[in-house]
Amino acid sequence: MKDDVENQQETRRPRRKLTQQIVYKGKEECIGFATLPDQIHRKVIKKGFHFTIMVVGESGLGKSTLINSLFMTDLYQDRKIVGVEDRLDSTVSIHAQNLDIEESGVKLRLTIIDTPGFSDSLHGKDSIDPIEEYIDQQFHQYFQAESGLNRKNIQDSRVHCLLYFVSPYGHGLKPLDVECLKRLHHKVNIIPLIAKSDTLTKSEITRHKAKVLQDIKDHGIKAYDFPECDPDESADFKRQDAELKAAIPFAVIGSNAVTEIAGKRIRARVYPWGVIEVENEKHCDFSKLKRMLIGTHLQDLKDVTEEYHYENYRAQCIQTANNNNSIEKPQLNKGSNVEQLLNEKDEEIKKMQAMLEAMQRQMTASVVL
Ligand SMILES: Nc1nc2c(ncn2[C@@H]2O[C@H](COP(=O)(O)OP(=O)(O)OP(=O)(O)O)[C@@H](O)[C@H]2O)c(=O)[nH]1
Numbered sequence: 001m002k003d004d005v006e007n008q009q010e011t012r013r014p015r016r017k018l019t020q021q022i023v024y025k026g027k028e029e030c031i032g033f034a035t036l037p038d039q040i041h042r043k044v045i046k047k048g049f050h051f052t053i054m055v056v057g058e059s060g061l062g063k064s065t066l067i068n069s070l071f072m073t074d075l076y077q078d079r080k081i082v083g084v085e086d087r088l089d090s091t092v093s094i095h096a097q098n099l100d101i102e103e104s105g106v107k108l109r110l111t112i113i114d115t116p117g118f119s120d121s122l123h124g125k126d127s128i129d130p131i132e133e134y135i136d137q138q139f140h141q142y143f144q145a146e147s148g149l150n151r152k153n154i155q156d157s158r159v160h161c162l163l164y165f166v167s168p169y170g171h172g173l174k175p176l177d178v179e180c181l182k183r184l185h186h187k188v189n190i191i192p193l194i195a196k197s198d199t200l201t202k203s204e205i206t207r208h209k210a211k212v213l214q215d216i217k218d219h220g221i222k223a224y225d226f227p228e229c230d231p232d233e234s235a236d237f238k239r240q241d242a243e244l245k246a247a248i249p250f251a252v253i254g255s256n257a258v259t260e261i262a263g264k265r266i267r268a269r270v271y272p273w274g275v276i277e278v279e280n281e282k283h284c285d286f287s288k289l290k291r292m293l294i295g296t297h298l299q300d301l302k303d304v305t306e307e308y309h310y311e312n313y314r315a316q317c318i319q320t321a322n323n324n325n326s327i328e329k330p331q332l333n334k335g336s337n338v339e340q341l342l343n344e345k346d347e348e349i350k351k352m353q354a355m356l357e358a359m360q361r362q363m364t365a366s367v368v369l
């Protein structure tokens with residue numbers, strides 16, 4: 001084995017030298033593959049990006065409000081808001097909404113999936129079923145599309161990231177949180193959040209974060225594992241990355257209201273004693289979460305979905321199919337050309353079999369004679 005590796009390295013070595021010679025001879029003699037990153041870049045830009053986020057947690061923790069705040073658009077502007085101006089209706093069904101964003105020519109299609117919060121009722125556990133089913137359904141659709149004929153134009157609706165809202169009022173995770181996280185952690189990238197963190201003091205937030213992290217560890221829950229920072233990155237990037245990791249679970253605040261402060265319109269919660277700015281890093285981790293989701297970790301979240309969660313699902317599907325030995329035959333449209341051709345072939349085979357049997361009978365008869 002070791003020898004094999006060494007042999008491979010041996011065979012690669014001269015090629016490396018060759019590449020260097022070409023590069024150093026001058027620009028006009030280059031093959032041109034240095035433009036590969038540009039080509040890929042152009043292709044990806046043309047195609048655009050697609051990213052799906054889901055919000056899950058107890059009812060009334062501010063899930064709908066946070067997704068409004070995150071994408072600076074009122075996704076629910078058509079919805080009738082009764083009573084308090086700042087209040088949204090409780091979400092009653094799983095609700096997917098697309099949002100197309102363009103920044104410096106780069107197109108990003110976000111799909112945001114809002115889910116009804118768990119109620120405190122005895123049937124709290126039942127509210128997890130539709131969420132789990134939704135995630136599985138997206139995998140199933142992708143799996144079917146991937147095994148079909150038109151693999152080029154697959155619509156990817158898999159959930160890349162699940163923002164899980166933990167109540168600011170309890171002591172760490174509640175049993176329902178544990179149940180939900182355990183059912184979903186092998187299916188989706190979970191990012192835990194402390195909801196409504198404006199209701200906690202600074203030291204309470206620190207304590208609550210530590211307790212939630214401890215509970216996650218104690219219950220063997222696999223939340224999204226933030227990747228190691230590349231050693232080649234700038235010192236500034238490394239510092240931001242470390243800050244981001246230190247802030248997990250992100251303590252967030254959401255608001256549907258925009259207020260003008262010093263001539264600037266900002267999302268904020270206005271209280272009689274002061275104003276809480278949603279995007280102010282001194283007030284909460286909202287900006288860090290936003291930066292992480294859209295800015296720095298979007299591709300990694302997609303990669304982990306593809307390489308880990310979807311692969312798990314695919315492996316299970318294949319295993320089940322093998323166990324049942326029930327790989328479905330392709331469905332043919334009645335009267336289609338393919339069906340007609342197959343029928344003709346069937347007829348031909350039947351005729352040949354009949355001829356073969358007749359010949360065998362004749363041969364047996366002649367031997368007997
Ligand atoms: N104090 C505080 N209140 C918030 C915050 N975010 C939302 N709210 C308020 O909490 C209430 C519930 O917010 P929603 O966004 O509807 O909560 P939800 O989690 O979507 O609720 P369900 O749809 O029932 O699951 C509203 O009155 C919001 O204005 C926050 O960060 N801090």
Ligand SMILES: [Mg+2]
Pocket residue numbers: 063064065089090091114115116117
């Ligand atoms: Mg809601």
